[in-house]
Amino acid sequence: MLEIKNLQKVYGIPGVSAKPALNGVDLSVGQGELVGLFGENGAGKTTLLKCVLGLLGYTGTITLDGEPVTRANIARLSFATCEHSFFPHLTPAGHRDFYREHFPRWREKRFQALMDFFRLPMGKAPRSFSTGQKNQFEVILALSQGADYILMDEPFAGNDVFNREDFYKVLLGILEPTETVVLSTHLLEEVEHFVGRAVLLRGGAVVGDTSVLDLEERGMDLMAFVKSAYGYEPDRVSRALDRLTEEGEEDAP
Amino acid sequence: MRQHKHLSLLGLWVENCLGRVLAQLGLMAALEIIVFGARLYLLPERPMEETLKGVPSLFMAGWIALFHLLTHCGDERRAVGCTLRRLRVSEGAALAWKGLFGAACFLLLWAVQTAVCLGMGIWYAAAVGPAYRSAQTVLLAFYRVPFLHSLLPLAETAGYLRNLLFAAAMGLETGLCSWRMRRGSRALFGRAMAVAAAFLFSQGMGGLTGSLWLGLGAAALAGLDALLALTYGEEGME
Numbered sequence: 001m002l003e004i005k006n007l008q009k010v011y012g013i014p015g016v017s018a019k020p021a022l023n024g025v026d027l028s029v030g031q032g033e034l035v036g037l038f039g040e041n042g043a044g045k046t047t048l049l050k051c052v053l054g055l056l057g058y059t060g061t062i063t064l065d066g067e068p069v070t071r072a073n074i075a076r077l078s079f080a081t082c083e084h085s086f087f088p089h090l091t092p093a094g095h096r097d098f099y100r101e102h103f104p105r106w107r108e109k110r111f112q113a114l115m116d117f118f119r120l121p122m123g124k125a126p127r128s129f130s131t132g133q134k135n136q137f138e139v140i141l142a143l144s145q146g147a148d149y150i151l152m153d154e155p156f157a158g159n160d161v162f163n164r165e166d167f168y169k170v171l172l173g174i175l176e177p178t179e180t181v182v183l184s185t186h187l188l189e190e191v192e193h194f195v196g197r198a199v200l201l202r203g204g205a206v207v208g209d210t211s212v213l214d215l216e217e218r219g220m221d222l223m224a225f226v227k228s229a230y231g232y233e234p235d236r237v238s239r240a241l242d243r244l245t246e247e248g249e250e251d252a253p
Numbered sequence: 254m255r256q257h258k259h260l261s262l263l264g265l266w267v268e269n270c271l272g273r274v275l276a277q278l279g280l281m282a283a284l285e286i287i288v289f290g291a292r293l294y295l296l297p298e299r300p301m302e303e304t305l306k307g308v309p310s311l312f313m314a315g316w317i318a319l320f321h322l323l324t325h326c327g328d329e330r331r332a333v334g335c336t337l338r339r340l341r342v343s344e345g346a347a348l349a350w351k352g353l354f355g356a357a358c359f360l361l362l363w364a365v366q367t368a369v370c371l372g373m374g375i376w377y378a379a380a381v382g383p384a385y386r387s388a389q390t391v392l393l394a395f396y397r398v399p400f401l402h403s404l405l406p407l408a409e410t411a412g413y414l415r416n417l418l419f420a421a422a423m424g425l426e427t428g429l430c431s432w433r434m435r436r437g438s439r440a441l442f443g444r445a446m447a448v449a450a451a452f453l454f455s456q457g458m459g460g461l462t463g464s465l466w467l468g469l470g471a472a473a474l475a476g477l478d479a480l481l482a483l484t485y486g487e488e489g490m491e
Contacts, residue, residue, distance in 0.1 A: 055338060086336065087269060
């Protein structure tokens with residue numbers, strides 16, 4: 001169980017240029033869950049994932065099966081980011097050897113199968129890959145690390161729709177019941193059938209947390225849930241247009 | 254075959270950079286030989302130091318280019334830090350291995366430059382007339398010309414020590430620069446140090462005390478920089 005309690009993160013210098021990014025986040029993610037992390041830009045999704053990984057300092061507590069995240073258990077977490085965390089000059093074969101050494105539960109068979117499926121060359125440095133291929137490679141590494149918790153931050157930014165669809169299908173097919181995925185993305189409709197739970201962040205706090213099954217029972221889709229949690233006003237655009245048209249008429253000579 | 258987890262880090266830098274480092278050293282040597290050869294044939298019968306003009310500048314450029322290359326091995330990218338900070342070894346250990354690899358590259362630069370200059374000396378001795386040639390032309394050039402003497406300080410032990418300390422300091426700084434860039438910094442201190450070291454390395458020795466102080470100063474600065482970074486700079490500048 002990944003447990004986050006009262007997580008707070010402030011960027012900048014307190015009292016001078018402090019900018020709160022996370023404001024008391026409470027979240028529990030059980031093993032085997034597929035969680036979608038949604039929210040507008042600046043909602044705190046990336047910051048939350050980086051705090052979980054220990055890449056950023058924070059106040060509050062983050063535990064993995066009751067233990068704080070340290071070098072002793074960090075290998076239970078993997079991370080795929082659209083910024084790409086692989087070594088750009090190291091070939092996939094080189095990555096395989098390196099990861100095998102540092103992550104004791106490295107999944108050799110899965111790595112090879114995914115590399116074959118996406119037809120990525122083993123001997124070519126990923127810096128020369130296309131954006132789509134780089135994303136694929138990033139996710140392949142995260143899935144092959146042997147982690148219990150796979151954190152993904154907009155992993156498919158730049159991939160075409162067919163490519164993304166393939167990936168979701170493959171993901172659903174290969175994930176074991178004990179593997180947990182926390183996927184941060186803007187592509188609500190696409191992941192609706194992939195995630196089992198949706199967590200919504202706004203202004204650094206959780207403003208919505210529901211299972212997709214609950215939504216279906218309530219006759220709602222993910223987009224409707226997000227809109228309602230965000231207090232989206234459907235007539236906002238028409239009201240703005242009306243106002244603009246009225247102003248235009250007043251301005252006319 | 255299973256490697257040791259620490260050795261795999263060294264392997265990472267080797268696989269990432271060594272090819273480009275060798276290519277860069279080859280380019281530097283080729284340019285120096287072209288410049289030296291052109292001066293030797295266009296301006297014949299000159300003292301060795303005059304024929305050598307331009308070579309120290311190319312060496313300095315090579316030094317700075319090597320520093321730049323080593324700090325841009327791909328590990329300077331912020332996202333790569335996410336991987337480097339999740340390994341089974343500490344980031345301090347990763348920095349140490351990168352520093353070791355960097356120091357080895359600077360020692361290689363020193364060795365290549367010395368070999369190239371020795372070759373140039375032999376070429377010079379064969380090409381000039383008897384007025385500029387003696388049985389000890391090459392040896393005397395390495396004794397007299399400050400740039401050559403700094404490369405091969407002959408019996409001056411402090412000179413070798415200075416060069417070793419410079420290489421160690423530069424190696425550590427390459428690791429630190431990448432470490433800082435991963436956290437969003439421009440690592441200006443390390444770059445400034447590389448430029449200063451490139452200039453000082455190619456200058457005359459300044460005697461036993463001066464050489465030792467220079468080397469120790471460079472190593473102490475790099476060491477202090479590493480200590481400050483590892484003590485106060487754990488969190489990224491997001």
